[in-house]
Every structure is written in C-alpha cells, then in structure tokens.
Amino acid sequence: MPLTRVIEQTVPVTFRYAVHFTHGLFAPHNPVFRDALAGTAGEPVKVLCVLDAGVLQAFPSLESQIGAYFARHAGALRLVAPPLVVPGGERVKQEGGHVQRVQDAIHAHGIDRHSYVVVVGGGAVIDMVGFAAGTAHRGVRLVRVPTTVLAQNDSGVGVKNSVNAYGKKNWLGTFAPPHAVLNDLDFLAALGDRDWRGGLAEAVKVALLKDAAFFAWLEEHAPALVARDLSAMEHAVYRCAELHLAHIAGSGDPFEMGSSRPLDFGHWAAHKLESLTNYALRHGEAVAVGLALDCTYAALKGMLSESDWRRVLDLLLGLRLPVYVPELGTSAQDPADPKSVLSGLNEFREHLGGRLTIPLLTAIGQATEVHEMDFGLLRRSVGILQNLHEKRGTPWLSIQAPAC
Known part of the structure; x- marks a missing residue:
C-alpha cells in the first residue's frame, strides 16, 4: 500500500x-x-x-x-x-x-x-x-x-x-x-437626505469601475437626484444593482476565494473611517471619501488624468457627498497606529486573506489593481482633499503627477 x-x-x-x-x-x-x-x-x-x-x-x-x-x-x-x-x-x-x-x-x-x-x-x-x-x-x-x-x-x-x-x-x-x-x-x-444621497456613492463606485456611460448619466442627473426625483433614483438603483449582480455572477470569484475585490473600490479607507467615527459616518458617505482619496492618489501617481479626476470630484460634490472628514486628515500619519486611517490598509489586507489588492482608476469606466500604496502620496492626497474641503467654492487646485 x-x-x-x-x-x-x-x-x-x-x-x-x-x-x-x-x-x-x-x-x-x-x-x-x-x-x-x-x-x-x-x-x-x-x-x-x-x-x-x-x-x-x-x-x-x-x-x-x-x-x-x-x-x-x-x-x-x-x-x-x-x-x-x-x-x-x-x-x-x-x-x-x-x-x-x-x-x-x-x-x-x-x-x-x-x-x-x-x-x-x-x-x-x-x-x-x-x-x-x-x-x-x-x-x-x-x-x-x-x-x-x-x-x-x-x-x-x-x-x-x-x-x-x-x-x-x-x-x-x-x-x-x-x-x-x-x-x-x-x-x-x-429616507432622510443623508441616506437618500449616501447610497449614491455605490452607484458612483460601480460606474467608475464598469460603465462610463452610467457615470455620464449620473453627472447629467445629479441635480435631479439631489432634488429627490424618484424616477431618476429608480433608474440609478436599478442600473447600479444590475452592474453589481453582473460582476458577482461573471467575475469568476463570487465568494472571494482570491484576493481581488474590485467592488471594494474606495472601501479600505471607508471601513476604517466608519470605525474611527464610531459609525457616525454612514457607509455611503465613507465610501464617497474613500473614492475621493483613491482617485486623488491615482491622479498623483499619474495613472488617472486630471480631467477625469476633476469629473469624479465634481460628481461627488454635486451629489452633496463628502470628499473629506476630519478623521481623514488628523489620523493620516503613522500606518502602524490603529487610530490612523492608513492602518486601514493592513486591516484590508487581512480581510482579503493575505495579499493587498487595491483597485485604482486608469480612466472613468476602467480600473487596474495595485498591491502596494505609497504612504507619502496618500498623505499628499489627504492634504489636497482637506484643502478642497476648506476652500470649497473656490477655483480648482491644480493636481500634478510626481516627477519620474
């Protein structure tokens, strides 16, 4: 034998x-x-x-x-x-x-x-x-x-x-x-206005990943959505659900056996911010901040064009969603500090099962994955969002990719 x-x-x-x-x-x-x-x-x-x-x-x-x-x-x-x-x-x-x-x-x-x-x-x-x-x-x-x-x-x-x-x-x-x-x-x-608008962050997320035409529709209909137009919201909900279901069924990894989770775009920071605010920040609001952070990082990295970055931030702000909260700026220092938002990267890695995998945009409707992030660029991204938050309504700040 x-x-x-x-x-x-x-x-x-x-x-x-x-x-x-x-x-x-x-x-x-x-x-x-x-x-x-x-x-x-x-x-x-x-x-x-x-x-x-x-x-x-x-x-x-x-x-x-x-x-x-x-x-x-x-x-x-x-x-x-x-x-x-x-x-x-x-x-x-x-x-x-x-x-x-x-x-x-x-x-x-x-x-x-x-x-x-x-x-x-x-x-x-x-x-x-x-x-x-x-x-x-x-x-x-x-x-x-x-x-x-x-x-x-x-x-x-x-x-x-x-x-x-x-x-x-x-x-x-x-x-x-x-x-x-x-x-x-x-x-x-x-629904109250916060929950009405907050859920739209997930629509922005999946449009950025999967459907540039849906993103353009959200841009066009942002005023109607903010004004609580039910027919516009019904379309947004239906299309967002449709895109999520298509990914779950067609990605080849519905139960997340691997470490790639594209639909968690913006979520590594979002989950940490929810915890840091003791969940006073709603999930959709936290996702909006996470999307703003990761898109700003991608622009600084030279992966995403400045024009597309501006469109993302304009849409989030147009939907009356936050792109910055104090916990993001005051805690973005030491990634080893559990009170730092940057420690969310390690927690996200554990949640994935080992290898860090972060979706980042290369264009609206297109994304790639990276397996590490530059803490210095993340801190710069936080600073840009803080500045935008404090000077809201003033001309856009120019964003420049780092020199090679």
Whole structure:
C-alpha cells in the first residue's frame, strides 16, 4: 500500500435568485411577495419576519399591512409570529445579542431549511439577519426586502452577510446567497437626505469601475437626484444593482476565494473611517471619501488624468457627498497606529486573506489593481482633499503627477 492516498472531488454548485423591483410590495393585490415564497406542495410555507425599527417608525402601519397580506394569502404563506423588531443602523451589527435574538426566534418557531426568514430594513439589519439565518441549520432561506438606496442598489443584492467584531467592520460573516431580493421602491421616499444621497456613492463606485456611460448619466442627473426625483433614483438603483449582480455572477470569484475585490473600490479607507467615527459616518458617505482619496492618489501617481479626476470630484460634490472628514486628515500619519486611517490598509489586507489588492482608476469606466500604496502620496492626497474641503467654492487646485 502507498504511504499516502488522496481522493479529490469537485463539487459544482449553482445559485439562482431573482431581484425584483416593484411598488407597494405588501399591498394585498401585489403578487410579487407571495410568488417569491410560495411552495409547490400545497401547504403554506412558514415565514418569520424581522423588521428594522427605523423603517417601522417611518411606516407605522407596516406591521398591520404585513399581517393583512399574510391573511389575504393564507393558502400560500403562514406568518409564524408577529414581526420581530430590531434596532436599525450600524448599532445592530455592533451590539451583541441581536443575532442570538433572531436565532432564538428561528428555533422557537421551527424555521427549517424549507421555511423562510424575511428581513425588511436597511443594509445593516439585512447583514445581521442574514448572518443569523446563514448560521442556523447551516443556512435557512433568506428573503431580503431592502429599504434604503444603498441596500437596494448594493449590499442587499449580493451574497454576503456580516456583523462587526474586534473593532472591525464585517469581521464575522457568511457567504450565503438569498432566496430572493424584493426591492419596494416606495420605501425610498421616506429616507432622510443623508441616506437618500449616501447610497449614491455605490452607484458612483460601480460606474467608475464598469460603465462610463452610467457615470455620464449620473453627472447629467445629479441635480435631479439631489432634488429627490424618484424616477431618476429608480433608474440609478436599478442600473447600479444590475452592474453589481453582473460582476458577482461573471467575475469568476463570487465568494472571494482570491484576493481581488474590485467592488471594494474606495472601501479600505471607508471601513476604517466608519470605525474611527464610531459609525457616525454612514457607509455611503465613507465610501464617497474613500473614492475621493483613491482617485486623488491615482491622479498623483499619474495613472488617472486630471480631467477625469476633476469629473469624479465634481460628481461627488454635486451629489452633496463628502470628499473629506476630519478623521481623514488628523489620523493620516503613522500606518502602524490603529487610530490612523492608513492602518486601514493592513486591516484590508487581512480581510482579503493575505495579499493587498487595491483597485485604482486608469480612466472613468476602467480600473487596474495595485498591491502596494505609497504612504507619502496618500498623505499628499489627504492634504489636497482637506484643502478642497476648506476652500470649497473656490477655483480648482491644480493636481500634478510626481516627477519620474
């Protein structure tokens, strides 16, 4: 007998899920929710519903609407208990106990792998409930009902679920594709201006990476988007979600087994800034600052033209998104200091699994990847953004690539 024997196996797995765009999801006559969950065995499927408290505050009748919807479609759906309400915002990913509450409810109501957990809320609540569902019975069916721009166009349509730990964003998590995503665009009308605009940072991000024509559309429609034109926002959400889904399905690495994560453009600094501000800075706002930083760095490096750099900064500012926050300037000194934004590069490297890989623009709609960044140029980039922030409304500062 040989000293070593090996059996190798390849297990192909295909995931398929739909992202629906609708209005009035829980209106009794709307079949989208029922059809996305209804089984074929003739018995109503069991459903546990988790609600974001912030959404419930904005839509006080939502619980009764959900109850009425299930009553109308009792032959297909069974709500096992009144909706479980959890806090909204990043605190739900920070505070202990919320994952356990959801898992306790899954256990108490016998939610198995042929039942559903439905989560209605913003991206943080969807992340937390997705993590709870993804770790119960090794994964129960999750249906996401995102209620913010950022969740509908980005975080809610992907395959990741997570909570924060050890002072780091998304340190605990799973890759677990949802059973379905149901985007009710009516929820967006209740958003405050910060959340309405903040989610557009992800649209800018994916346009910069994937679609120059979409970037130009965002430039043209920035005034309408800021003025809360719902039809313009609906297009922005749809196209952004479409581009994210195309990348997830077609990149060859949907579960991030490698170290390349193009859709995390601008996120190494964004995640660190969120932590440094104790999450007072919303994710979309942090991404906007991260995009401004990385694009300024690429311009200083000579990778991105000054004209394209100006277009990026003009669009971010035109959408009323931040390009600088004090934590960026006051902490951009020692990369070994955990209170420095530059330490986010090492944390991002760990998050990737070893090798640092940062997407940088070479033109609008085109990007490349680098595996190291010059701290001196990063500090210069911070200085340019700080100067722009302090002198906003004055003529543009000239940006020059360093001499070779």
